[in-house]
Amino acid sequence: MSGATEAVATRDADARARDTDTRARIVATAERLFREIGFQKTTVADIARDLRMSPANVYRFFGSKAEIHVAVARHLMGEAEAAAQAIASGPGSASDRLRALVLGNEQMNASRYLADRKMHEMVEAALEQHWPVISEHIDRLDAIYESVVASGMESGEFAKGDPRLAARLVHLSCIRFCHPRLMVEYADRPEPTSAQMIEFCLAALRAGVEA
The missing domain is CATH 1.10.10.60 (Homeodomain-like)
Known part of the structure; x- marks a missing residue:
């Protein structure tokens, strides 16, 4: 050169x-x-x-201003994905990492969106208007959950099966504990707790999930 x-x-x-x-x-x-x-x-x-x-x-x-909205949402969700990936790639059993994923996501979203009404309004708009960034975020989290479930199946901690399906079932089962809108709607219903739901999901993973 x-x-x-x-x-x-x-x-x-x-x-x-x-x-x-x-x-x-x-x-x-x-x-x-x-x-x-x-x-x-x-x-x-x-x-x-x-x-x-x-x-x-x-x-x-x-x-446009809309592009800035999306960029802010992508930044916030990127931070959540990075935190989830750090847990998924970290030490501990698959069960421990799944617990940490659900509880960590719940705590992060509660502090960001429930305690901050103005940011919650942006998330509400993103959900109502079906911003693509929301679907992309869910897909990335599904993949992170899948990596943990797959490691548990490989180690024998969980029953053998389809890790993608099992991970999506776990993620969907726990969605009310991290979805900003559902967290508000179910705020006055203390049970089941996120801890109870993840234990329910872990029992299902150990028993096996039929396709």
Whole structure:
């Protein structure tokens, strides 16, 4: 690679890094403002003003306010997926990791969405409007659950079977403990608890799940 070509490549890499950093700052600022004044009330002008840039510059990175909404949702869900993946890849039996997955997801969503009404409104909109990011998030979590169930089947901790089906059954059985809307609707129904439900699911996994 010639010196001139290398210099161009370096400039391009630096420009991409700056763009990535700017996008991240826009998303972080939008998330904070959503929490403070609500995602519907927050305007692109508000975000730009907080970042000391023009709205036109924000639109250079996001084509619309809706794209910013999705980026914030993807960031929040990405953090949940990373936490779940860390549990799934961590130490402990498959049963212990499944317990930690369900309880950890419940605690994270409760602190993020139940205790923060403004962020809960954004999640409600995402669910009602069927944002693709929601389905993608569920698919990623299904895959994480499947990896834990498969490891339990391989070790003999769980009965042999279809790990994909078994994982989806477990995830769906425990959905009311992590789904923001269902967490609100069932708040006044203390039982079954998430701990009781996961023990029920673990008993089913040990006994075997018929396809």
